Amino acid sequence: MxxxxxxxxxxxxxxxLVACDGKKSAAPPVQRGxxxxxxxxxxxxxxxxxxxxxxxxxxxDSASHEVAxxxxxxxxxxxxxxxxxxxxxxxxxxxxxxLTITFHLRRGVKWHDGQEFTSRDVMYTYRVTIDPKTPTAxxxxxxxxxxxxxxxxxxxxxxxxxxxxxALESWGMAILPAHLLxxxxxxxxxxxxxxxxxxxxxxxxxxxxxxxxxESNREYYxxxxxxxxYIYRIIxxxxxxxxxxxxGALDMMGxxxxxxxxxxxxPEFRARFNKYRYPASAFTYLGxxxxxxxxxxxxxxxxxxxxxxxxxxxxxxxxxxxxxxHGPYKPGTWAxxxxxxxxxxxxxxxxxxxxxxxxxxxxxxGVLVKDGKPFQFTILTNQGNAxxxxxxxxxxxxxxxxxxxxxxxxxxxxxxxxxxIDKGNFEAVLLGWTISPDPDMFDIWHSSxxxxxxxxxxxxxxxxxxxxxxxxxGTFDTEKxxxxxxxxxxxxxxxxxxxxxxxxDALPVVSARLRxxxxxxxxxxxxxxxxxxxxxxxxx
Amino acid sequence: xxxxxxxxxxxxxxxxxxxxxxxxxxxHLSPGEPVEMQVAMNPRVSAEARERLRKFYGxxxxxxxxxxxxxxRLAKLDFGRSFAPDGxxxxxxxxxxxxVTLSINVIALLLEFGLAIPIGVLPAVRRDTPLDQGMTVFVxxxxxxxxxxxxxxxxxxxxxxxxxxxISGLHSFGSGGFGFxxxxxxxxxxxxxxxxxxxxxxxxxxxxYMRSSMLEVISQDYITTARAKGLSERxxxxxxxxxxxxxxxxxxxxxxxxxxxxxxxxxxxxxxIPGMGQLAYNGSMARDYPLVMGILxxxxxxxxxxxxxxxxxxxxxxxxxxxxxG
Numbered sequence: 023m024x025x026x027x028x029x030x031x032x033x034x035x036x037x038x039l040v041a042c043d044g045k046k047s048a049a050p051p052v053q054r055g056x057x058x059x060x061x062x063x064x065x066x067x068x069x070x071x072x073x074x075x076x077x078x079x080x081x082x083d084s085a086s087h088e089v090a091x092x093x094x095x096x097x098x099x100x101x102x103x104x105x106x107x108x109x110x111x112x113x114x115x116x117x118x119x120x121l122t123i124t125f126h127l128r129r130g131v132k133w134h135d136g137q138e139f140t141s142r143d144v145m146y147t148y149r150v151t152i153d154p155k156t157p158t159a160x161x162x163x164x165x166x167x168x169x170x171x172x173x174x175x176x177x178x179x180x181x182x183x184x185x186x187x188x189a190l191e192s193w194g195m196a197i198l199p200a201h202l203l204x205x206x207x208x209x210x211x212x213x214x215x216x217x218x219x220x221x222x223x224x225x226x227x228x229x230x231x232x233x234x235x236x237e238s239n240r241e242y243y244x245x246x247x248x249x250x251x252y253i254y255r256i257i258x259x260x261x262x263x264x265x266x267x268x269x270g271a272l273d274m275m276g277x278x279x280x281x282x283x284x285x286x287x288x289p290e291f292r293a294r295f296n297k298y299r300y301p302a303s304a305f306t307y308l309g310x311x312x313x314x315x316x317x318x319x320x321x322x323x324x325x326x327x328x329x330x331x332x333x334x335x336x337x338x339x340x341x342x343x344x345x346x347x348h349g350p351y352k353p354g355t356w357a358x359x360x361x362x363x364x365x366x367x368x369x370x371x372x373x374x375x376x377x378x379x380x381x382x383x384x385x386x387x388g389v390l391v392k393d394g395k396p397f398q399f400t401i402l403t404n405q406g407n408a409x410x411x412x413x414x415x416x417x418x419x420x421x422x423x424x425x426x427x428x429x430x431x432x433x434x435x436x437x438x439x440x441x442x443i444d445k446g447n448f449e450a451v452l453l454g455w456t457i458s459p460d461p462d463m464f465d466i467w468h469s470s471x472x473x474x475x476x477x478x479x480x481x482x483x484x485x486x487x488x489x490x491x492x493x494x495x496g497t498f499d500t501e502k503x504x505x506x507x508x509x510x511x512x513x514x515x516x517x518x519x520x521x522x523x524x525x526x527d528a529l530p531v532v533s534a535r536l537r538x539x540x541x542x543x544x545x546x547x548x549x550x551x552x553x554x555x556x557x558x559x560x561x562x
Numbered sequence: 563x564x565x566x567x568x569x570x571x572x573x574x575x576x577x578x579x580x581x582x583x584x585x586x587x588x589x590h591l592s593p594g595e596p597v598e599m600q601v602a603m604n605p606r607v608s609a610e611a612r613e614r615l616r617k618f619y620g621x622x623x624x625x626x627x628x629x630x631x632x633x634x635r636l637a638k639l640d641f642g643r644s645f646a647p648d649g650x651x652x653x654x655x656x657x658x659x660x661x662v663t664l665s666i667n668v669i670a671l672l673l674e675f676g677l678a679i680p681i682g683v684l685p686a687v688r689r690d691t692p693l694d695q696g697m698t699v700f701v702x703x704x705x706x707x708x709x710x711x712x713x714x715x716x717x718x719x720x721x722x723x724x725x726x727x728x729i730s731g732l733h734s735f736g737s738g739g740f741g742f743x744x745x746x747x748x749x750x751x752x753x754x755x756x757x758x759x760x761x762x763x764x765x766x767x768x769x770x771y772m773r774s775s776m777l778e779v780i781s782q783d784y785i786t787t788a789r790a791k792g793l794s795e796r797x798x799x800x801x802x803x804x805x806x807x808x809x810x811x812x813x814x815x816x817x818x819x820x821x822x823x824x825x826x827x828x829x830x831x832x833x834x835i836p837g838m839g840q841l842a843y844n845g846s847m848a849r850d851y852p853l854v855m856g857i858l859x860x861x862x863x864x865x866x867x868x869x870x871x872x873x874x875x876x877x878x879x880x881x882x883x884x885x886x887x888g
Binding site: 271465562 | 592593594595598599600601608609610611612614615618619646647648649650658659714717718721722725728729730731732733735736830831832833834835836837840849
């Protein structure tokens with residue numbers, strides 16, 4: 023009750039703020055040319071969370087990885103089209119049998135303290151990652167390695183017991199400086215607060231709870247970045263962050279759909295900022311507990327998907343800032359089969375499928391009944407995500423129209439995991455996954471991953487899918503993998519143990535004085551070292 | 563006196579133990595574990611990696627062992643290391659944030675009492691005048707307006723529209739290069755908004771208390787006597803009435819002292835102030851056991867010390883307490 027009251031007050035105040043915006047939109051939009059690239063200036067970025075540690079191996083939050091990503095580099099990275107390319111490794115070869123990967127390291131790369139980067143650093147990073155004493159969440163891919171060797175300072179070779187395609191991606195892990203860490207306890211290292219890497223930016227200072235300052239690495243092997251300083255300000259409240267942006271104290275942040283569509287659509291804002299929009303690497307889904315008798319019949323699940331209007335969700339919840347999802351892969355990537363369509367919105371079809379599954383009669387409330395039991399279930403979702411709650415409400419209304427009674431429960435994240443997900447104590451969940459560029463989804467769908475605390479918590483078991491997943495991760499041949507994953511998507515579209523709902527859009531906004539930004543499938547940050555501010559527009 | 567002190571000190575030991583037990587229980591009763599909060603729903607983390615993390619934090623041991631180990635370290639004044647991935651000592655994390663919270667709270671408290679006392683006295687003296695009613699409306703307005711809402715509106719007005727004041731944070735860009743005095747001014751400039759909002763919201767309690775206490779004193783016989791002596795109204799109010807009316811309010815001030823080390827999460831979040839409130843809040847959200855327990859124990863410990871001091875002062879004033887009788 024109380025929070026409802028607060029929310030309406032906040033809504034009221036937002037209306038007021040928006041109303042204020044309207045008066046100011048007289049200024050004509052300023053046309054800006056590309057200008058000439060120049061060194062200097064700073065980019066001030068806002069972040070909701072503060073990084074926990076700047077040793078990426080130990081970090082599990084996105085803020086840490088975002089900052090550390092500028093300071094450290096991996097052997098490989100994703101290019102603008104989400105294909106792997108060499109970073110610290112100039113190139114690599116995979117042996118014919120797919121068991122051995124040899125990385126040829128770049129020569130002459132220097133750590134920020136002047137020491138030379140060699141295969142010793144890679145070897146150290148590998149060893150510390152698999153060391154059982156290291157509290158890291160990322161050891162699993164490296165544990166598949168059977169033998170690691172560094173025959174000379176510029177070669178690093180790993181051998182696997184069987185071909186393992188996600189292995190390559192795992193070498194994108196930030197390489198740590200052996201000369202600063204070897205023989206020391208990594209959990210007590212200074213590097214957590216004062217990192218030394220090989221990346222395009224050098225760590226300068228971290229004022230706890232306020233900001234982190236990075237300076238451009240003039241010796242960077244891909245050339246000195248134009249922007250001299252990268253300043254990361256910690257602003258825990260999103261309304262505050264938005265006001266900081268408008269006042270000019272921030273140059274970049276991620277917008278919400280409402281901000282993107284309604285609050286920033288003024289000539290004044292458009293003259294000062296550039297908005298970008300591209301699909302985020304994530305999707306939201308409704309997952310059914312397959313151990314529950316209600317959802318064991320595939321026709322019922324197909325009916326549920328047919329009864330849900332995904333378009334309506336994208337427009338109502340995301341204000342159109344997203345797209346309907348039909349499968350687990352990001353649209354536009356090679357693993358995503360663009361022809362896959364699951365069940366379009368068709369309530370008549372839903373009713374028919376339900377009738378086939380035995381849900382024919384309705385009780386006095388208009389709810390379908392089978393063997394004397396009404397068709398009733400609860401959608402669980404986590405607290406603090408308004409988009410998911412709204413989505414659940416829209417689904418509730420649509421399912422009511424075909425005679426299904428849905429309840430919604432919102433639960434705090436920790437209890438959500440420990441009391442419901444881990445115990446399999448749920449009927450349906452509304453959640454999201456982040457999509458990694460590598461299409462391997464073994465952990466989420468393979469039948470061996472249905473144990474407690476494992477990620478196939480809905481209990482999906484399909485031998486055909488198991489085979490495809492094993493085959494897909496067992497080869498480096500992209501064409502072969504594509505065939506596996508496209509077939510896999512067809513099966514998912516039939517099985518509908520998840521109703522894939524939508525892929526949201528990432529909505530970054532950047533000050534118009536920054537040039538050189540080229541949106542690509544990987545987003546906008548991939549070419550950050552090429553961003554620049556023309557001399558006459560530099561602020562800092 | 564020494565005997566009394568020793569007695570009080572010995573009595574603190576079971577109290578402190580109780581505090582540690584309650585802190586430990588409260589923190590461990592909340593659902594979820596630190597490891598869960600860090601790695602749950604991450605496809606790259608296997609069950610084995612999870613176990614490894616639990617072991618690293620000592621979460622695989624039985625609860626009583628965890629408790630004894632923690633208390634054992636506490637006895638040596640070692641609060642342990644945070645369960646956050648940076649693994650820094652809890653004491654360092656608190657040290658980093660305490661000065662900010664403490665100084666903001668002290669200034670806010672001074673402002674609150676400095677403003678609330680006159681705001682309480684004036685309406686009492688001019689009871690039932692428009693001034694009285696106006697002040698009442700004013701302080702209750704402050705009391706009832708949600709601070710986050712007021713804060714957002716003021717930030718928009720002064721920060722975005724007028725550009726007079728900074729919106730959030732504590733320092734300007736590049737303030738590291740300023741001289742000391744300029745840095746101080748810069749800080750003060752950043753604190754105007756948060757302090758005004760906080761003070762406006764807290765005026766009501768003290769000023770209403772002051773008003774009623776003043777009203778009570780004014781109706782006493784000795785005030786009538788003072789007036790009858792022909793003293794000026796000013797002397798009557800300021801010298802005779804105010805002094806006595808202030809006593810209960812000063813007690814109120816005493817109560818707010820332990821609160822000085824706690825920060826308001828909402829205010830700190832909106833104004834991006836890195837204080838204790840945010841530290842404790844984020845710590846509990848991440849189930850950072852040692853950090854949360856450390857903050858709880860330090861807070862409770864300070865309260866105990868505060869109580870001890872006030873008791874000692876009472877003991878000085880009142881021999882009956884000192885002698886342990888009555």
